[in-house]
Amino acid sequence: MDIQLKRGLLDVAVLAAIKDGESYGYQIIKDMKPYVEMSESTLYTILKRLEAAEMLTVRTAEHGGRLRKYYCITEAGLSRLDAFKAEWGEVMLIYQFVCKEEKSNA
Amino acid sequence: MRKQEFLDALRKKLSGLPKLDVEERLAFYGESIDDRVEEGCTEEDAVATLGSVEEIAAEILGEIPLFKLAKERIRPKRRMRAWEIVFLSLGAPIWLSLAVAAIAVILSLYVSLWSVVVSLWSVFAALVACALSGAFVCVGLAATGSGATGLAMLAAGLVCAGLAIFLFFGCLAATKGAVWLAKKILLGMKLCFLGKEET
Numbered sequence: 567m568d569i570q571l572k573r574g575l576l577d578v579a580v581l582a583a584i585k586d587g588e589s590y591g592y593q594i595i596k597d598m599k600p601y602v603e604m605s606e607s608t609l610y611t612i613l614k615r616l617e618a619a620e621m622l623t624v625r626t627a628e629h630g631g632r633l634r635k636y637y638c639i640t641e642a643g644l645s646r647l648d649a650f651k652a653e654w655g656e657v658m659l660i661y662q663f664v665c666k667e668e669k670s671n672a
Numbered sequence: 673m674r675k676q677e678f679l680d681a682l683r684k685k686l687s688g689l690p691k692l693d694v695e696e697r698l699a700f701y702g703e704s705i706d707d708r709v710e711e712g713c714t715e716e717d718a719v720a721t722l723g724s725v726e727e728i729a730a731e732i733l734g735e736i737p738l739f740k741l742a743k744e745r746i747r748p749k750r751r752m753r754a755w756e757i758v759f760l761s762l763g764a765p766i767w768l769s770l771a772v773a774a775i776a777v778i779l780s781l782y783v784s785l786w787s788v789v790v791s792l793w794s795v796f797a798a799l800v801a802c803a804l805s806g807a808f809v810c811v812g813l814a815a816t817g818s819g820a821t822g823l824a825m826l827a828a829g830l831v832c833a834g835l836a837i838f839l840f841f842g843c844l845a846a847t848k849g850a851v852w853l854a855k856k857i858l859l860g861m862k863l864c865f866l867g868k869e870e871t
Contacts, residue, residue, distance in 0.1 A: 608731070
């Protein structure tokens with residue numbers, strides 16, 4: 567897949583993983599696993615980018631005698647998710663059209 | 673490999689990168705390992721699922737621009753002493769010209785790599801042009817009555833067209849090879865900035 571496209575999609579996927587409440591690195595990877603396999607370094611880069619864009623906030627809290635970072639979605643992050651859904655309605659229609667063409671050619 | 677071993681190895685590999693950045697990344701990996709252990713994984717298995725230190729270092733390196741790596745590498749680790757500054761300025765005619773030469777060599781390698789690709793494609797374009805003009809001239813000559821010469825031109829044009837078709841695949845392969853090689857060179861240059869420095 568086109569790298570730029572995939573990067574944009576993964577950003578949104580990570581936002582979706584924290585939209586119902588804050589989460590932490592390993593949990594995000596586990597939640598996404600059935601849909602997309604993501605390595606720690608990829609996730610780290612995405613979280614950094616989203617934080618810089620103020621789409622999420624980070625807080626460090628104690629957990630079982632050690633520190634753990636929790637990621638929480640912001641208003642900007644939520645509106646990015648909404649914008650994504652609106653944009654991709656259009657893309658899905660194009661996708662359906664493309665698949666229909668393939669079927670009629672076959 | 674145990675957690676601490678893994679983190680130490682990764683820290684060593686990434687020693688050319690900004691310190692704060694590296695520590696933050698390592699904390700992220702450490703946290704992930706702890707979470708897996710908490711879930712019932714052994715420490716060795718948790719480390720194994722993250723992938724090899726080399727793979728991770730290469731992945732991280734791919735995300736960081738060459739410019740940033742070079743900047744971090746060049747930045748002195750401590751304040752320079754007066755005599756060092758004097759030596760550096762006195763030696764400038766030597767080391768500056770060496771640095772310029774090194775950059776020029778790398779640049780010329782890069783340019784020559786792409787000029788091979790460009791020249792292959794221009795041969796392809798020339799062959800296509802010959803094939804087309806052969807066909808046109810043939811029609812022209814046939815119209816003026818010199819059929820034999822026209823036929824010869826047509827034959828030459830067809831030969832050019834055939835060669836062009838063959839060369840097209842060669843050109844494609846060469847372009848792909850050049851892109852691959854350029855990526856390798858960039859990664860190699862990035863690796864020069866990493867890992868050699870002991871902390």
